[in-house]
Amino acid sequence: MKLKAKVSNKIFTFKSVKEVLGKANEEKSGDLLAGIGATSATERVAAKIVLANLTLEDIYNNPVIPYEEDEVTRIIYDSLNMTIYNKIKSWTVGQLREYILDSDTTGEDLKHIGRGLTSEMIAAVAKIMSNLDLVYAAKKIRNQAHCNTTIGIPGTLAFRNQANHPSDSIEGILASVKEGLSFGSGDAVIGINPVDDNVDNVSRILTALKEFVDRWKIPTQICVLAHITTQMKAVEAGAPADLLFQSIAGTQAANEAFGINAQMIWEAYELIKKKGTATGPNLLYFETGQGSEISLGCHHGVDEMTLEARTYGFARVFQPFMVNNVSGFIGPETIYSGREVIRADLEDLFMGKMHGLPMGLAPCYTNHMKADQNDQELGTLLGAIAGANYFMGVPGGDDVMLNYQDTSYHDDATVREILGLRPLPEFEKWLEDLGIMKDGRLTKLAGDPSIFD
Template structure:
């Protein structure tokens, strides 16, 4: 195993595979905060050169957190297809990159090989990709999932309708919900972030969502993004829920900071199989985001791209309907500016897809970051080209409850028009019946919440 190289007459030696992985990462303020970033651009290039020549077998034997110390590592390794891994273990990371980008490599071929890749291998190949590589590679990967409808079909672009409210006022939520649906969003999910994380409040919102969906016969899914245990309590008391949500991290310690373990998710999975109001078989909705492990001192001296990749290794075990990275939500401590946010969004989407996940992205930023709405629109366009399954949609792109900026209701039709993509088929047909859309174009009813008040 070679952990050193020479560039421009200077020797670069790295102490471990973990150091190579960290210093090969594109510049991120979170890695700088953790003290593991490459000190110069030349050192970063040197680390990438060393990483490119490491074999997948070497990465297999060097997980970020040892198997016997971390249940996320155990889940990733226990799920691995060993026959497929044996076929490819002598590939270098550079070989894997070239194979993914080769014109003759198909979606089916990638989906098969991905079953033999650990999350560290996927993170490693991501570090060798340019932004365009990440778009091209992800575009090849078609990943679908089914709850009440099927997300991720070729030629579709979906949106989560996010009608957040500062006090969880049911009337206020409903107005945002009606307006959003009238703009043609909500085919991915009607999904609210609650202010009040109690069984009673979450149950009330779930019931309201379900009643609205049933009254207007909307082909979609519902979810309230409370803590997994709160949702379980609401469902046990009879609340209707199509999806079970939880934010996840790439280490056991990180997930414990979120207040759950893998066993908690297994209990939730069992509950949903019995009591979900959806058709299934995919009942989970997971959210991630680079930097969350560092914020809870649960990163194990691992760079944030690799930790993010491990989130997807955890997620794929539970075969979710939705996964998305909230790419700019944590703030400039982890992603400093628009360049870093753009890179992270493309990395996360690519890594999620390579794990075989139905991947979406919350293209967003906080107000103290060095970025603006134009930057987020640029990212959304790039991700649309990359085949992103879905984005968020909130009133005017401004979440008054979470206090961050995002893609808005009005952006959905723009992105679909630019790309020629459509909503999930059943939802698109419903929009036509409701005369919100005609021949693929928004009608004068678009944006008029009152059509649901008559």
């Protein structure tokens, strides 16, 4: 295993596969803050050269966190399809890239081979791909999942109706839900981030959402994005829920900082399967984001992109209905600029899809990052072209409770129209029955929440 390369008459020598992965990553402020990233463009190029020539077996034999020390590593390795891996283990990372980008390689081919790749292998190949490479490769793959409706159908683009409210006012939440629905946003899920993470409040919001959805016969899913243990207690107490949500990470230590482990996620799945209100079989919703492990001090010296890939390796065993990143949510200490967050969005979408996950995106940013609405809109368009299953729908593009910027209800409608995409089929029919949409386009009733009064 060769861990050195000569670039511009200078020889760069790396100590480990973990270091190569970190130095080969595109610039991210979190990696620099943690002393993991390349200190120059030349060093980055050298690391990419070394990485491209490593075999998949080299990476398999050198997990970035040892198997014995980390639950996430164990889940990734224990769930690997060894028959597929053994057929391709002699490939270099460069050869894997060429296979992925070959015009004769289909999405089904990629989903098949993905089952034999560890998360570090998927991260490795993404590190030597350009933005256009990532869009082209991700677009090939469509991963579907079913809760009450099926997400990921070709030709569709769904949205989470994210009607958060700064005081958890039911009246305020429902007013925003109505506005989003009138723009055609909400077929992925109507999902609320609560201010107060307690059982009574979560139950109150879930009950209100369920009553509203039932009254208007809306073909969608509902979820309140509290900690998974709070949601479980609410469901045990009789609250209606279609999905259970949890933020997850790429190391055991970071998951423990989130207050979770794999056993807890399995228990949550069994509970929602028995006492939830959805059809299934996919009943979990995960959110992730590059940099969370670094922010928590739980990164083990591993770069934030590789850790994000490991998060997807952890997620895929639970067969979720929805997964999306919020890589721009933490702030400039992990993702500094619009350029960095766009790159992270495309990396995450590709890596998630290669893991077989039904990936959406939240191409978001915080107001203290060096990013703006134009960066966010560019990331949204590239993600939509690359085949994201869904985006967020936030009133005005500004979440008044979480205080960050994301895709708005009207952005959702615009992206669908630009790319000729449609809502999920049952939801589109429901919109047509209400006169909000006709032949895949919004009517003049769009944006009028009084439809639901």
